Amino acid sequence: MSSLPDISSPSLKIKTNSRVKKSTLPNLLIGLLYLAPSIILFGLFLFYPMIRTLYLSFFLTDGQGVPITFVGLENFTYLLQSKSFQQSLKATVLFVLYTVPLGVVIALFLAVIANEKVKGIGFFRTMFSSTMGMSVAASSVIWMFMYNPAIGILNKLVTAIGGSEIQWLLDPKYALFSVAVSTIWMNTGFAFLILLGGLQNIDDYLYENAEIAGVSYWYKLRKITIPMLSPTLFFIITVSLINAFQTFGQIDILTKGGPVESTNVIVYSIYKDAFINYNVGSASAQATILFFCILFITILQFKLGERKVHYQ
Amino acid sequence: MRSLKKIVLYILLIVSVIFMMFPIFYAFMISFMQGGEVLKGNLIPNSFTLENYKSAFEKVPLLQYLWNSFYVSTVVMVGQIIVSSLAAFAFVFISFKGRELIFFLFISTMMIPWEATMVPNFITIQKLGWLNSYSSLTIPFFALAFGTFLLRQQFKTIPKELYEASQVAGISRFRFFWNVVLPVSKTSLITLGIYSFLTTWNMYLWPLLVTNNESVRTVQIGLKQLQSQEISTEWGVVMAAVVVVILPTLILLFIGQKRLQSGLTQGAIK
Numbered sequence: 001m002s003s004l005p006d007i008s009s010p011s012l013k014i015k016t017n018s019r020v021k022k023s024t025l026p027n028l029l030i031g032l033l034y035l036a037p038s039i040i041l042f043g044l045f046l047f048y049p050m051i052r053t054l055y056l057s058f059f060l061t062d063g064q065g066v067p068i069t070f071v072g073l074e075n076f077t078y079l080l081q082s083k084s085f086q087q088s089l090k091a092t093v094l095f096v097l098y099t100v101p102l103g104v105v106i107a108l109f110l111a112v113i114a115n116e117k118v119k120g121i122g123f124f125r126t127m128f129s130s131t132m133g134m135s136v137a138a139s140s141v142i143w144m145f146m147y148n149p150a151i152g153i154l155n156k157l158v159t160a161i162g163g164s165e166i167q168w169l170l171d172p173k174y175a176l177f178s179v180a181v182s183t184i185w186m187n188t189g190f191a192f193l194i195l196l197g198g199l200q201n202i203d204d205y206l207y208e209n210a211e212i213a214g215v216s217y218w219y220k221l222r223k224i225t226i227p228m229l230s231p232t233l234f235f236i237i238t239v240s241l242i243n244a245f246q247t248f249g250q251i252d253i254l255t256k257g258g259p260v261e262s263t264n265v266i267v268y269s270i271y272k273d274a275f276i277n278y279n280v281g282s283a284s285a286q287a288t289i290l291f292f293c294i295l296f297i298t299i300l301q302f303k304l305g306e307r308k309v310h311y312q
Numbered sequence: 313m314r315s316l317k318k319i320v321l322y323i324l325l326i327v328s329v330i331f332m333m334f335p336i337f338y339a340f341m342i343s344f345m346q347g348g349e350v351l352k353g354n355l356i357p358n359s360f361t362l363e364n365y366k367s368a369f370e371k372v373p374l375l376q377y378l379w380n381s382f383y384v385s386t387v388v389m390v391g392q393i394i395v396s397s398l399a400a401f402a403f404v405f406i407s408f409k410g411r412e413l414i415f416f417l418f419i420s421t422m423m424i425p426w427e428a429t430m431v432p433n434f435i436t437i438q439k440l441g442w443l444n445s446y447s448s449l450t451i452p453f454f455a456l457a458f459g460t461f462l463l464r465q466q467f468k469t470i471p472k473e474l475y476e477a478s479q480v481a482g483i484s485r486f487r488f489f490w491n492v493v494l495p496v497s498k499t500s501l502i503t504l505g506i507y508s509f510l511t512t513w514n515m516y517l518w519p520l521l522v523t524n525n526e527s528v529r530t531v532q533i534g535l536k537q538l539q540s541q542e543i544s545t546e547w548g549v550v551m552a553a554v555v556v557v558i559l560p561t562l563i564l565l566f567i568g569q570k571r572l573q574s575g576l577t578q579g580a581i582k
Binding site: 030046110114116121138196200232245246271275295 | 317318321322324325328329332333335336338339342350351352353355394395396398399401402403406407408409410411414417418421422423424425426427428429430431432433434435436451452454455460485510513514516517520521532533535536539547550551554557558561562564565566569572573574576577
């Protein structure tokens with residue numbers, strides 16, 4: 001035993017001598033130690049389940065999510081042919097079209113008027129950002145009441161201007177639109193906050209120069225504010241797109257995917273397949289499709305975002 | 313002209329505030345109404361009653377739910393701050409081979425929609441025996457790429473010389489992290505904390521999946537439960553519960569709005 005260190009020490013010396021940087025190894029270990037909690041958690045709750053989802057999407061599974069038979073792309077071909085999934089895709093795309101453009105425009109409008117330096121503006125900023133503190137559940141319950149055909153405020157307004165009562169959430173014509181309106185309201189606070197931050201980062205001297213040149217308000221908005229804000233604007237459009245694809249809570253509370261599946265957006269459809277119909281294979285295939293949709297948007301953001309940085 | 317512009321601006325601001333705040337105001341008003349008034353569709357109660365609040369607490373274990381949400385949000389907040397700041401420290405102050413690769417791996421987590429992983433995650437939680445436990449509501453959310461980026465951005469502003477000097481002086485890495493890096497980054501840490509608390513408090517889909525009894529169920533799921541029980545009968549009670557649920561986050565948001573804004577903008581643009 002005592003001779004062991006004697007034998008190993010020369011070789012050890014050679015080893016350390018051959019590696020010039022003595023601290024490389026400890027640095028790596030220490031670095032990994034600091035990163036370990038993140039790496040383990042990401043691995044267990046993000047990378048592993050993502051790979052598992054991809055894997056399960058090629059299988060028929062039992063109700064517990066245990067793969068039974070390999071079916072290749074059958075889950076996908078079945079989905080793409082299924083009326084229900086086509087409806088779900090349609091609802092998702094429509095929902096994106098309803099919420100994203102309008103939501104960004106409203107948030108931008110609020111940010112622009114809240115960026116003026118006048119008395120009491122802090123109050124308005126706080127109020128405009130307030131929906132960021134509102135949970136999906138609370139917001140949806142409030143909107144559910146507003147949409148109530150008999151006692152809600154919206155039908156009161158409609159009848160006051162001479163219209164007839166609308167079944168906002170029960171009529172397939174209106175349901176998705178109604179959910180979209182409430183969603184726009186819920187998301188405005190966050191988008192507003194980000195856009196206001198972007199506006200405040202624009203250098204004041206640009207406006208001062210414009211002031212001296214005597215240009216109009218609209219000209220400044222078009223030629224200074226919007227171009228300078230474009231990276232932030234672009235970011236918020238991407239985030240809104242991704243959020244719209246991930247909509248769940250408001251659907252669950254307001255419509256449960258109905259009426260006649262008109263609001264059965266993709267995440268709700270995944271939830272239903274996995275936890276109500278116990279068809280984990282199909283749910284995984286849908287989750288895979290969702291993943292690629294969002295991946296596509298994110299890559300687009302990086303590509304276009306880079307270009308934006310260049311011309312700034 | 314100047315004052316005309318101001319008047320137009322104030323009109324726009326006030327009209328916008330009315331539109332934005334109306335749903336919240338409406339919920340507050342209904343929460344103070346008696347049943348009959350709600351059904352008549354009144355906007356402002358004839359007399360303010362606290363009855364609805366009393367029954368909201370009696371009909372569902374709202375207090376327990378509030379506690380659960382508070383506990384879960386606080387634990388996630390602390391967990392995210394610890395895990396993210398450790399990772400950010402490594403990315404800024406410890407250089408080693410493969411760091412860029414790991415950093416890229418962190419970035420890539422942002423492209424994975426959480427919903428795409430929920431089924432295997434649910435099965436994992438089930439296998440771990442974490443259903444209906446605080447662990448399932450907290451631990452999976454401790455690692456956060458956004459938080460790591462936010463703090464990395466902040467840590468980068470600390471002069472490298474300071475780190476080198478501390479190493480020469482023989483101060484350990486962890487002490488430097490604890491005694492220098494964290495204290496000077498207080499603002500960013502608070503920003504991240506507010507963000508974590510808000511998002512965890514408002515979480516919906518995951519608590520819906522992993523909780524099915526009142527011992528750990530969060531207030532958001534309690535709200536859904538109350539709403540589906542009470543629908544069309546007692547909206548006043550439901551709205552009272554809504555108010556109870558939104559007050560903590562609204563107050564937090566009002567206090568931290570400025571910080572949150574600058575923090576989020578930093579994370580968004582850089």
